[in-house]
Amino acid sequence: MVIVESPAKAKTIGRFLGNGYTVRASIGHVRDLLRSSLSVDVEHDFAPKYRVPNEKRQIVKELKSLAKNAEAIYLATDPDREGEAIAWHLLESAEMQPEISHRVVFHEITEPAIAEAFAHPRSIDTSLVDAQQARRILDRLVGYSLTPLLWEKVRGRLSAGRVQSVALRLIVEREREIEAFKPDEYWTIGAEFTPEGMRTKYLSRFYRLDDEEPVLPKEETVNGLIHDMEKADYSISKIKKSERRRKPAPPFTTSTLQQEASRKLGFTARRTMAVAQQLYEGVAIDGAGTIGLITYMRTDSTNVSELAQNEVRKFISSQYGADFLPETAPQYKTRSIGAQEAHEAVRPTSVLRRPDDVKDQLTPEQFKLYQLVWLRFVASQMEEAVYDTVTVDITGKTPSHEYTFRTSGQTVKFPGFLVVYEESRNEDRERDEDENQKVPAGLEEGQKQHLNRLIPEQHFTQPPPRYTEASLVAALEENGIGRPSTYAPTISTIQQRGYVVRENKRLFPTDTGILVTDLLVEHFPDVVDVQFTASMESDLDKIASHDMNWVDVVRQFYGGFEEEVERARKEMPEVKTEPEKIDRPCPVCGNDLVIRWGRYGKFISCSTYPTCKHTEPFLEKIGVTCPEDGGDLVERKSRKGRFFYGCANYPKCQFVSWKKPVPQPCPNCGGLLVVANKREFQCLTCNETFLQETVTEGKSD
Incomplete structure (x- = not known):
């Protein structure tokens, strides 16, 4: 008997294993802490109290029955701590015999990978189980202590979490940086030159005032310099030509996949992981059956197997030529703190399955993400791009000063990996306006340059940008907060709780999110401290690598935390938030209508609720009138969670737009x-x- 987590994966693996194997899906976890209580015995080494939830009892019953008659049992859950813990819970809850139960791990669902995994089974790694159990217990201790406190002191339907509250704090603190920001004025001066004996015009930037970088804070300063600059005679003082090499981006990790899918495809982190899961578990491909198209998508490693590298190197050589193949296979260093190097990067299971070849068998979303993974992987194994760069300094002198303008440009000498893929630019990174100016051919040192005009421009320093989902994932990874499996659910949770709203891809904290963050920072500084949370992640890694005991880690945290909870319960004043009124009476009783938060987000109800039980959905106006009846257009959400736009007068007006x-x-x-x-x-x-x-x-x- 073989047990995996999902029916799709069961179908794929079952086809590879053939007759003699019974493959079943646990559909995720089969056992967890009780929902109705803390379920952690803090007096006895934090012993967890697990139970099989009602919806999983029939699954466990069936697995238990099959296990009794099995010659061997293979626990083939996901290759991470969560998967290891699920395997252990399956063993315990279905009362499987340990002596015939084996753990198999694979990072891709292909026939060779499955054969290799089943040829080398192992026992369950209890250290990985302990690490996951420690995380689960820590999260339960924090959540079940702080959430009731927020319900009591603020309002219901709020929550706090060990990782989500730190992510929220990052967003709130960024918003405060923006609010406190005071822009500073500064100026730049551009110039348009024509080389002597030529008709070509080109632009340059004021680069040096005498031997120093110019400081241009005000228009008066600029005007004085411009008046003097116009008197100078200009000539080329220096031409520097060189070669620049640019390395390709490494293959995807979970974090970089979510960031790039956000920038290139407009996917949320949650959507990216859902589609990646489908590609990993298996898609029906003509002539090949159901097969996994990408490797495991929850990873922080950039490693690539030797087999995959050999295959892609042959592909690159045959498709693009030997010039595009580096002499040795590239190796990438993982930047993530505490990366699990035993894992592989996210890559196609076979580079020979080109995106266009399987496009007809994929949904549009699956195709877009598979193409992104495929292109990134191929490019990562290709030769560097080579640029010819040129920098030209144009200098003019007056009795008062020496003025130097600079023009820089580059041209592609050899495209290398760029023929396949180029990584998108971080939307928060300032673009260098001078990184690729047009430099006329035939310029020589000493050649006179005619000044056509000077171009002064006023600028103001900008505040730090609000986070996008992509940049928040990058910040979480950079600070060592959470792990690949936590990024998407963390970002989804803070939005579902009404702590953060997403507008034009940017994350804005709500008043409730700011209030909750302030309370937690005041009363639980460690819980929402970035460094403390990162240190806790490091301790969990040490548990997984057999270097720390999970009970000691939890005990060390809980001692101080328990005291903070008791102190906060006494000292935290109530800051009950009143529901926001809307300018409309209740159609049932005439009292004010208000906006409330429920399990599924905002809704409108009577202010006397539950005395008057009138409720209606909350409709977010977008400031546009309906073209059919002149009503307000509002943002709605489909059953599958996709946003669309319709008339507020529905069902009388049926206008809708995706x-x-x-x-x-x-x-x-x-x-x-x-x-x-x-x-x-x-x-x-x-x-x-x-x-x-x-x-x-x-x-x-």
Whole structure:
């Protein structure tokens, strides 16, 4: 008997193993702490009290029955701590015989990988189980202590968690940085030159004032310099030509996959992991049956197996030529704190399954993510890109000063990995406006340059950007908070709780999120401290590597935490939040209607609820009127969690759009515009498309 976690994986593995094997799915965990109580005996070494939930009893009963007649049992759950713990819970809850029970681990669901795993079974790694159990107990101690406190002191339906509260704190503190930010004015000066004997014009940037970097804080300073600059005669003082090499990005880890899928595909972290799970567990491919297309997607390692590297190197050589193949296979150093190097990076299980070859068998989402993984992996194993760079300094002198302008440019000498894939730019990283200017050919040192015009520009320093899901994942990883399996659920939780809202990809803390963070920082500074949380993750890693005892780790944390809880219960004043009123009476009793938070987010109810039981869904207006009846367009969510836009007068008005409408009218016909993609609007009336910036400026393209 073989036990895996999901039916899809069971189907795929069952086909590989063939007759003689019974493959069953546990459908995740089969045993957990009781939901109705703490379920941790703090007086007796934090012993957990596990039970099989009602919805899993039939599964456990069936597994127990099958186990009695099995010659051998293989626990083939996921290759991480969570999977190890599930295997242990299966062994315990289904009363399997340890002497015939084996643990098998694989990082891809392909026939060779399955054969290799079953040829080398092992016993359950109790240290990995202890590490997961310690995490579960720590999270339960924090959650079951702080959540009731928030319900009592603030309002119901709130929650606090060991990792989620730190993530929320990062967002709140970033918002406060933005609010406290005071912009500083600064100026830059550009210049347009024409080389002597040529007609070409090119731009340059003021780079040096005498021998120092220029400081231009005010317009008066700039005006004085410009007046003097115009008197100078300019010539090229230096030309520097060199070669720059650029390495490809490493293959994906969980964190980088979520970040890149957010930037390139617009996927949330949760959506990325759901689609990646499907690709990992198996997809029906013509001529190959059901097969896993990518390796395990919860990983912080950039390692690649020798087998996979050999395959991709042959592919690169045959498809792109020997020039694109590095002499030795690239090796990448994992940047994640506490990375599990035994794991592999996220990669295609076979590079020979090209995205276009399997496109017809995949959903659009599956194809987009598989293509992203495939391209990134192939590029990561290719030769570096090579650029020819040139830097030109143009200097002019007056009796007062020496002015140097600089122009820098580069051209691709050899594209290398760029023929396949280029990593997206971090949206929060400032773009260097001078990184690739056009430099005329034929320039020589000493050549005179005619100054056509000077271009002064005013700027203001910008506050730090609000987090996106992508940049928050990067921050969590950089600070060692959580692990690959926790990023997506953490970000989803703080949004579901109403602590954070996502607008135009940016994460904004709500008043409730700010209030909860302030209370936790004041009364539980360690729990929401970034360094403390990272240190706790390090201790969990040490448990997994046999270097620490899980009970000692939990005891060390709980001693101080228990005291903080008791002190907070006495000292934390009530800050009950009143429901927000809306300007409309209850249609049943006439009292005010208010916005409340429930299990599924915001809803509207009577202020006297539950005396008056009137409720209605909360509709988020987007500031656009319905093209059919003039009502307000509102944001709604489908049963599958996808956002769409419809009229507030539904069901009387049936207007709906999956694309977000915008307030600007169509410049062609005055109809309703929707966001077609990152750069374009589309009119629903005349079907014309327009560049967004031209519509914003009031011009059509």
